[in-house]
Structures are given as structure tokens and as C-alpha cells.
Amino acid sequence: MEFKEIKELIKLVNESNLTSVSIRQGEFVLKLSKEKEVVTPTVVTASPQVITTPVVTSAMSTETPKAEVKSSAKSAEESTENKDQNLVTFKSPMIGTFYRAPRADAEPFVKVGDTISAGKVLCLIEAMKIFNEIESDVSGKIVKILVDNASPVEYEQPLFLIEPSN
Numbered sequence: 001m002e003f004k005e006i007k008e009l010i011k012l013v014n015e016s017n018l019t020s021v022s023i024r025q026g027e028f029v030l031k032l033s034k035e036k037e038v039v040t041p042t043v044v045t046a047s048p049q050v051i052t053t054p055v056v057t058s059a060m061s062t063e064t065p066k067a068e069v070k071s072s073a074k075s076a077e078e079s080t081e082n083k084d085q086n087l088v089t090f091k092s093p094m095i096g097t098f099y100r101a102p103r104a105d106a107e108p109f110v111k112v113g114d115t116i117s118a119g120k121v122l123c124l125i126e127a128m129k130i131f132n133e134i135e136s137d138v139s140g141k142i143v144k145i146l147v148d149n150a151s152p153v154e155y156e157q158p159l160f161l162i163e164p165s166n
Contacts, residue, residue, distance in 0.1 A: 006030065088138050090160040092153045096127035100149045108149075114142045115165075122160060125153065140164040 013021055013032050020033035092098070100108040100123055109121050116122070117139045124131045144161040147153055 086163070087143055088140065088162045088164050089158045090122065090136065090138070090162055092125065092155060092157045092159050093134065094125055094127055094132065095155050096125040096132070096153060098147045098149070098151050098153045098159065099124040099126065099131070100145070110142050110145075110160075112142050112145060116140060116142060116162070134159075136162070138162055138164050 009021065009023070009030070010032060020031070022032075023030045100110075102109075102124065109123055110116060116136050118136055120136045121133045122136050123134050125134055126132070140162045142160060143163050146158050146160060153159065
């Protein structure tokens with residue numbers, strides 16, 4: 001095999017999806033291989049100023065899905081309820097999947113009625129295959145868990161209602 005032919009083979013392998021080629025002509029053996037391109041994921045975080053909450057108004061168009069109207073109305077009810085009972089709404093610090101326990105067969109980190117202290121792990125949020133322990137920033141009693149296990153959550157989505165201790 002001539003040098004010119006080897007150069008053409010190298011060029012073809014580089015331009016194709018092939019990762020390796022092996023050619024044998026008698027006692028002559030040529031092996032070409034290339035490493036797969038490594039793609040590094042980029043993490044993009046959103047600032048709180050960018051995220052908006054849908055607002056229900058009387059001027060709402062008829063094309064708005066009813067699910068949005070219900071969830072906004074529910075949030076308004078919960079907000080009123082929080083003010084009446086002096087509760088703290090613990091919100092998700094990130095986007096991901098919410099888990100109440102470290103494993104499917106394990107006890108949840110917290111249950112309604114549990115007394116917690118600041119720094120207590122409340123749940124896990126999985127983002128990009130990384131399980132992040134989410135800790136409470138207040139001490140008190142868990143009054144309500146607002147998210148189902150293994151549900152997707154958004155940044156600043158309410159997760160728990162906590163009655164703060166004095």
C-alpha cells in the first residue's frame with residue numbers, strides 16, 4: 001500500500017463516524033483508530049429575576065389551559081392559608097426530580113408532623129444524575145408536603161409548609 005493511499009484512508013476515517021479501521025494485505029497490516037469526541041455538559045442556572053409565575057386575571061384569554069388556572073388558584077389559596085397560620089413555605093432551590101427518601105425501600109427523610117431543625121435533610125432533588133440533599137433552613141414542624149415522590153420540580157416551587165418554632 002502506498003503512502004498516498006494511507007493518507008486518503010486517514011482522511012476518510014476522520015470524516016466518517018467510524019472509530020477504527022483495520023486493513024491487511026499479506027504481511028502488511030494497517031490499523032487506524034480515533035477517540036470518540038468527549039462532550040462536556042454545560043450547566044446553565046437561571047436567576048430568580050428571569051422566572052415568572054403565571055398570574056390569573058379577569059382579562060385572561062380563553063385559550064389558557066384550565067390546569068394553569070387551577071394551579072394558580074391553588075397557590076393563591078395556599079398563600080392565604082400560610083398567612084393565617086404563620087407558616088414558612090420551603091421552596092425548591094433547583095430544577096430536578098423530587099425524592100422523599102434516599103431509596104425506594106427506605107423511610108422518607110421527613111413526614112407530616114415531624115419536628116425538624118435547621119440543617120435537617122428534607123428531601124433529595126436529582127439533577128443531571130446527581131442526587132442533591134436539600135436541607136432545611138428553618139427549625140419547626142412539617143405541616144404539609146406539597147409534592148409527590150418522584151415528581152419533577154421547578155426552581156422556587158413550594159415543597160413543604162413548615163410551622164416555625166419560636
